[in-house]
Amino acid sequence: MGINDKKEIQSSYLEGERLAHFKSLTGIEYKEVYTPEDISDAPEPPGVYPFTRGIHKTMYRGRLWTRRQQSGYRSAKESNERIKYLLSVGQTGINVDPDLPTHLALDPENPLAQGDVGLQGTSIVTYEDMVDLYRDIPLDEVSNTMIIEAPSSAVIMAQYLLLANERGIPWEKLIGTIMNCPLTQLVGPTYQSITTFFPVEPAVKIALDVMEFMIKRAPRWNIVNINAYNIRETGVDAIQEAAFALSIGQEYARGLIERGLDIDTFAPRIGFFSAVHIDFFEEIAKLRAMRRIWARIMKEKFGAKNERSLLFRTACQTSALPLTAQEPLNNLVRAGIQSLAAVLGGVQSLHTTGYDEAFSLPTEESHKLSIRTQQIIAYETGVVKSVDPLGGSYLIERLTDDLEEQIWNLLKIIEDKGGFLQCFLDRWVEDQITEKRHQLGEDMDSGQQPIVGVNLFRDDRDSTEIAIFRHSDTWQSERIQEIIEHKENRNQESVKRALDALDEQIRKNWEGNCIEVIMKAVEARCTLGEIMDAIRTAIDFKRPGL
Amino acid sequence: MMEQKAKKRILLGKLGLDAHDNGVVIVAKWLSDAGYEVIYLGFYNFPEHFIEVALQEDVDAIGVSFLGGEHLYYTRKLTDLMKEKGINNIKLILGGVIPSHDVDELKRLGVSEVFTPGTLRQTIIESLGKLFKEGM
Known part of the structure; x- marks a missing residue:
């Protein structure tokens, strides 16, 4: 350390430290102090419309949130091992992420997919992969989230339903979620990411097929989970995260109503997946505001009568944006604080992001630490012993009101422009995201958004080494070979028949629900990529490489 | 004074199926603000196309951003292609979520710089400045 550095540190001792500003991450100015004058009425009790204080009367006293860490890498078999390990250390729900070729519906041997x-995530291509992924897992006892969007979600759902058949589990007993949202799932609503391998409007149509099919047959299954987390991770603020997600929820509700479904049959099975960033109170207030707004939209705009239709149920992940590659152990502290915010915000399930995420997939050790973080909050700190312990705080209630107002304003702008899908197609969403990203770059560089160890108190001597997950050098080529062999060793006649039937249905009866004909193709041992390429061809869409 | 192009030209984008582009979008803006001519290719690119554009646009450097562990696979493809086509006047720069244990191998393959998350704007601009000075 040079002499000059020492001088600077001494002067900060003498003068005391103070923050550069008192704005929230989203730009709301925190007041010096909040008083009774900041709040209008006392909030309603928990479990009462519009559910500011939580969707249940007893919240975590009645039942803790579900600990649900995402996992998935390499083969379905290896991912199955990791799932079982996570359950053995206290995970209470499953959350499986497929690899990118699965998300984009390209088979592993496709030259675009090989790398x-x-x-x-894990490679899910055939029915056999689905069997391996959930071996020994009781599909009617553990709630299982599958992180897959339309159109691939139609094939994954079909594989899953066939697995339930094979195991003799009635579909009405299946518990879990298919994410299924083509507008947000991949990396948020950025234009190129969503539209390159499948056109967006047909993707929404297939998402609605999955929803419609499941709602009629599997009443405990969550038909869509709007990924507000991925929206936020593009760099937008809390208001945009909330407004984008809540407007997308309305798109799906309108789509299902157009198909003749009553709002109260499906609204209780719509879920959300929110981010919890590092601005502690703002994130808590955001979740409270989202609950209120969704309840009002469902009741007043869609006329829902079943109280369960009004509930903003949200899974949650601690945002990875504030996590750093510098001094990675600091991320444990950040994720711990973010997890606490999620819990005080009243979420239904939680994924605590691994401290090693700035390097690679989480190791087994990192996965376990994430679960332990949540267990410490749940079992040691006492914060779960009263419902919504921050309710009535002048600051929290005022911030909830302020955010609610601003989210409503943005929702109105989106609705006036024709809804989220229209805004997406018009690239309006893209422009909003790009603007915020550039701002993020500026704020990180200027220190306006302080990041300890990066733009503040940076210590370039730090050489903390952590164990990092390593990818395998040889597995990819083995997997590619496996799928090539799968395609060689099957009844090619039935494959052709199934794909022809699919082609015919898509061409002649595009309005019809495509899940059953996709299930037949899966039974005929067609792969995910083959099924989706058949649909692409039938709707006359040329993906790269086709 | 020797004749020189007004601005150094850098081709930026991502290879493969990963679409996480926060980092590369921000860096593209930073480089463009710092006086570089940035040709931004977006994501879902494959090595052949990347090289083709690099040659067409006569760039001084190629910058590729990775996130999901695909950096070795695609860097090998890219450097093989560059060798095959006898390209030795274009610098290769990487950024993104790249574990430190792979950096040596990437440099051995011919990568000039690897910028991992949290690299400051100033560091990137200075390193590039130095890189182009050495290369002249």
Whole structure:
């Protein structure tokens, strides 16, 4: 350390430290102090419309949130091992992420896919993969989230339903969620990411097919989970995260109503997946505001009568944006604080992001630490012993009101422009995101958004080494070979028949629900990529490489 | 004074199926603000196309951003192609979520710089400045 550095530190001792500003991450100015004058009425009790204080009367006293860490890498077999490990250390729900070729519906041997097979998730291509992924897991006892969007979600759902058949589990007993949201799931609503391998409007149509099919047959299954988390991770603020997600929820509700479904049959099975960033009170207030707004939209705009239709149920993940590659152990502290915010915000399930996320997928050790973080909050700190312990705080109630107002304002702008899908197609969403990203770059660089160890108190001597997950050098080529062999060793006649039937239905009866004909193709041992390429061809869409 | 192009040209984008582009979008803006000519290719690119554009646009450097562990696979493809086409005047720069244990191998393959998350704007601009100075 140089002499000059020492001088600077001494002067900060003498003068005391103070923050550069008192704005929230989203730009709301925190007041010096909040008083009774900041709040209008006392909030309603928990479990009472519009559910500011939580969707249940007893919240975590009645039942803790579900600990649900995402997992998935390489083969279905290896991912199954990781799922079982997580359950053995106290995970209470499953959350499986497929790899990118699965998300984009490209088979592993496709030249466009080869470099990404099994890296960001597990490779799910055939029915056999689905069997391996959930081996020994009781599908009617553990709630299982499958992180997959339309159109691939139609094939994954079909594989899953066939697995339930094979195991003799009635569909009405299945518990879990298919994310199924083509507008947000991949990396948020950025234009190129969503539209390159499948056109967006047909993707929404297939998402609605999955929803419609499941709602009629599997009443405990969550038909869509709007990924507000991914929206937020593009760099937008809390108000945009909330407004985008809540407007997308309305798109799906309108789509299902157009198909003749009553709002109260499906609204209780719509879920959300929110981010919890690092601005502690703002994130708590955001979740409270989202509950209120969704309840009002469902009741007043859609006329829902069943109280369960009004509930903003949300899974949650601690945002990875504030996590750093510098001094990675600091991320444990950040994720701990973010997890506490999620709990005080009243979420239904939680994924605590791993401290090693700035390097690779989480190791087994990191996964366990995430679960332990949540268990410490749940069992040691006492914060779960009263419902909505921050309710009535002048600051929290005022911030909830302020955010609610601003989210409503943005929702109105989106609705006036024709709804989220229209805004997306018009690139309006894209422009909003790009603007915020550039701002994020500026704020990180200027220190306006302080990041300890990066733009503040940076210590370039730090050489903390942590164990990092390593990808395999040889697995990809083995997996590619496996799928090539799968395609060689099957009854090619039935494959052709099934794909022809699919082609015919899509061409002649596009309005019809496509899940049953996709199930037949899966039974005929067609792969995910083959099924989706058949649909692409039938709707006359040329993906790269086709 | 030797004749020089007004601005150094850098081709930026991502290879493969990963679409996490926060980092590269921000860096593209930073480089463009710092006086570089940035040709931004977005994501879902494959090595052949990347090289084709690099040659067409006569760039001085290629910058690729990775996130999901696909960096070795695609860097090998890219450097093989560059060798095959006898390209040795274009610098290769990487950024993103790249574990430190892979950096040596990437440099051995011919990568000039690897910028991991949290690299400051100033560091990137200074490193590039130095890189182009050495290369002249």
